Amino acid sequence: MKKRILSISLLSFVLILSSCQKIKDLLTVKVDTDFTVNLPVTIGTSPLKSTLGTFNSTETFDPLSNADLATYKENIKGFDLNSMTGTVSELSEEVTLTDATLVVSTSLNSTQWHFTNLQITNGTVIQFDDAAGQWTKVNDILEEQTEITVNLSGTANKTNVTFTLAVTLGVQVSAKI
Numbered sequence: 783m784k785k786r787i788l789s790i791s792l793l794s795f796v797l798i799l800s801s802c803q804k805i806k807d808l809l810t811v812k813v814d815t816d817f818t819v820n821l822p823v824t825i826g827t828s829p830l831k832s833t834l835g836t837f838n839s840t841e842t843f844d845p846l847s848n849a850d851l852a853t854y855k856e857n858i859k860g861f862d863l864n865s866m867t868g869t870v871s872e873l874s875e876e877v878t879l880t881d882a883t884l885v886v887s888t889s890l891n892s893t894q895w896h897f898t899n900l901q902i903t904n905g906t907v908i909q910f911d912d913a914a915g916q917w918t919k920v921n922d923i924l925e926e927q928t929e930i931t932v933n934l935s936g937t938a939n940k941t942n943v944t945f946t947l948a949v950t951l952g953v954q955v956s957a958k959i
Contacts, residue, residue: 810859811959815851817951819843819932825877825943834880835941840933845924854957861924863917865952868908873945876903882936884910884949886919888926893919902945910949924953
């Protein structure tokens, strides 16, 4: 008889816990949103009189500048980066980025992607992969809910070239309602 009561109690406890999780899931909304940062890049001459051009472009964005997210600021449970791309536009002439680094950072966290001999044309789409766990770091950066800095720097095979790199973060935001 004691085994039966213990079994029923244990089963009831498990059902109650699973029901609580289902209720919590029902009270969570998931919103897909994109954050885009436009980096204007100018490849200038190197101060070292090298044959390579150099560039360094930095822009910031605040994920809470999105009005929908700002409304839920106190209730945001997490961020899940689903994609991250860079799209080249307004390119003055084709160029090869011989050595380039894209850094996403705040004062507390940072992650980066490194490229060598990346030939770009107008419309080139660069995929920022998760090969070294960078997406987890970007999630941590987003969860700070503060201004984020995006920087592209490096060298190129030409000088006097300009373009814009639109870095887009495809993110799913979870918030309590």
